[in-house]
Amino acid sequence: MGHRLGHAWHGRLFARRRQPLETAHDRTGNKEAAGLTTPTQKLRISAQASRHPRLRRLAIDTAFTGAFNVLIALAITYLTPLGSSFGTNLVFSMCIGILAVVLISGGRLVLWGEGKPHWSLLLLVVAAVPLAWFGGHGLAVWLLGMPAHLPHALDMRYTGASLVVTLLACLFGTWFFWSRGKLQYLEAQAALEKARAAAIEKQALQAQLQLLQAQIEPHMLFNTLANLQALIAFDAPRAQHMLDQLIQYLRATLAAARAPQTTLGQEFALLQAYLELMAIRMGPRLAYALDLPEPLRNLPLPPMLLQPLVENAIKHGLEPKIDGGRIDVSARSIDGMLELTVADTGLGLDAPPGQPGTGVGLDNVRERLRALYGDQADFRLQPNLPAGALAHLTLPMAT
Structure with a gap:
């Protein structure tokens, strides 16, 4: 999760990048509500445990x-x-x-x-x-x-x-x-x-998650369309190729982005489509690798959980760097927990602040993790050696 909490984010995250997810605050200073939401199902309550x-x-x-x-x-x-x-x-x-x-x-x-x-x-x-x-x-x-x-x-x-x-x-x-x-x-x-109160709470949290997720998609689309508009003026063939990739990406994400659950394999496929778009724009300045073990491909995962982290890694870590850099996204299963990492070789967490970013992606990741997993999930940012930053996400491994 190469959170290159860019420039405006660097100063804020440097002081709290090691805070676990459950103690982080949002940009307004308010504590984010903790809770657990999964796809809401009909609850059937029985006063007796026996079948008879x-x-x-x-x-x-x-x-x-x-x-x-x-x-x-x-x-x-x-x-x-x-x-x-x-x-x-x-x-x-x-x-x-x-x-x-x-x-x-x-x-x-x-x-x-x-x-x-x-x-x-x-x-x-x-x-x-x-x-x-x-x-x-x-x-x-x-x-x-x-x-x-x-x-x-x-x-x-x-x-x-x-x-x-x-x-x-x-x-x-x-x-x-x-x-x-x-x-x-x-x-x-x-x-x-x-049970009724829990169902109502889950429905409210699910609606909140859908709203937060909806904020991520326009954020990515606006950035891509702005890049496409700039590219059309001086490299029309390259802009056409980028547009084709964007259409392919949108087709792939249309269903998954609105679903309450996806799989780790689908999430990595979307990351690859997104990184292909970024590679067209950045050219040789961007290299990437995705490492997903085959046994983990079918694990359920909230949709678009990793993309905001990859997006921030590019925007605040690799794009401002003259030589660009590399992004590595990996998934591992350790002691019954799923560990996801996004590492980049960009400017690092200690880079001087530049143009402020909105930070919507990172806020959404924190909000969604807290709402979905509560204290079971952990999100950390730390320096990546020898350069750049590493975002580390640990969450329960559902089956």
Whole structure:
């Protein structure tokens, strides 16, 4: 990224050329907004991670119900004088408890569906308690093979105490499951709102990137057309050749320049077309080489990320130099990161300031990198030995 932050840029960048991308400021002194944007896609939010959320919820509710029934059986066995064994009490507790859950949950689904129940849920619980008690009691007697009439079954004290325990257990269980369901609902709503906010933010950042990218293209076109206009006056054949190359370049970039993503191979092809244009204008004063390993050609890359750096290297590093110079653009994969470099043999970062440039290209590179990659990307300018400057860009290697 041969940022030859020319002349007006040399003084500014000399003092901050080693700053990482995340600490750089724009030309107005305002910090650039950090963020992450990728091509906006439709977000599909699911409150449940499982493919079968209802079955998963039923399994969890059943496990909670079973554990709660075990606790009730333990309490009845060791805290009451009924004299029944833990196994017997567990069967009664399971039958009554599971039937109560079925009646309350089924009634809730019939009356309110997936909606939020209101205070009348309490009436449903009160109505379900005697049905669950008598039904579960009868089922337990049948499962255990007990006589239909037990002495303690007619004991009103036992019946009353058992009904009270069942009522309290149902109220507690209903409150527990209702509270948990409400919490899950609120968490799902919060996740949905967060996803919507993220989608809106991504759309805004994508629009910002498109605006920034649109600023790069006219900058390059105006420079090329100005050079072409000057060339027509004294070398018409050369101007015609330059015009042909410009048309070829524009055809190649028309689709890629408006796309949210391109490939590293396409980006290097556009760089070659651009450098061919510059070589026509500068003649033997410009030499260049592009080094792109074959395995990296299909890596995705934001479009026109390297061209502003090459353009600045020519404008502020090689053009002002009498003998011109050379530009080398290379790509490497190191430790899962993509490293891109643009090195030139121009005037270097310490050259005295000349005619001020707009610096739009460099500002756009910083803005786009920060918006796309946040703190994961790093952009540095440093002297190139023995002469010139070297722009070094490191960013995550997407696949």
